[in-house]
Amino acid sequence: MQENITDIWVYLAQTPLLWLTLTLLVYLAADWLYQRAGRLPLLNPVLLAIVVLVLVLMGTRTPYDTYFAGAQFVHFLLGPATVALAIPLYTYYARLKKMLLPLVGALLIGSATGVLSAVWIGQALDLPRAVLLSLAPKSITTPIAMGISEQVGGIPSLTAVLVILTGMIGALLGNELLTLLRFGDNSVRGFAIGLASHGLGTARALQIHAEAGAFAGLAMGLNGATTAILVPLLVQWLGL
């Protein structure tokens, strides 16, 4: 019997099915707990799900590649989900068109702030050069951020982790901070959160208000492109 269970485990641990199912179940459980706890920020379902899954992988000595072979089906949906942001964007198009120039101005300044503040604070705290370069594109969506990181000499997979952490920070604290500072406009809130914390910030903005979500999705898309152009220039300018 003992041997059978081991055999089944050895088989299942290698299949995409187990890790895909586990990813969904752990996320559902984390989300349930989060809702039950009255949306306590510390119990953020993404954070909780990641911690639990990391512990499971470590406990079972499963390599990340084996895990990702299953979880990639969830990861893949990031593409179509990004395209789907066209729907809220379309809904608020009239409002957006009126704000076009202010949005472009805020995009350029916000994008540069995202890169420079990370590099400067990191430098002040003596982080090594490779980590600073991996930090520079942290505000934007994972695939572009990893590409930029590689281009300027960072560590792409470390960048992916820093991107997710940034997204969680923006999703956890961004809205609360803007409320504290009395930013009432949903378009302003959404744009700022989406620009600084990409898809995870956008997911949060969609929960605040559909209009905030639309502007967050727009900011995320535009900042991805802007940061891709800015980071190599700023890295050169800073002499990193």
Next chain:
Amino acid sequence: MIRAFALLLLFQLIGEIVARTFVLPIPGPVIGMLLLVGVLLASGGVPDFLQRTAEGLLAHLSLLFVPAGVGVIAHLSTLQGAWLALLITLIGSTLITIVITALVLRLFIGQTPRA
């Protein structure tokens, strides 16, 4: 649902092709998103089937980041040495970026005459 997925994937695919062809720094899905907005504007509305699937997908957007986040497991040793400095940097930088962006946008909106 299948129709909506086919449509979303088609726009992602077109976006990827455009990004590769013109060597743009913008990722394919973002180009796909912008193209879809254009098509929706031209056609004057969101079909029901697309609305429903998009809402369903976006309602669980944060789940989609879990697999990449679990990748932290490969960097635990790097993070162990510098986790506090990294955390301060990320929190500081993210909050500064959010506040500056919101301030600038509010300032600029104030200066633009409303139509």
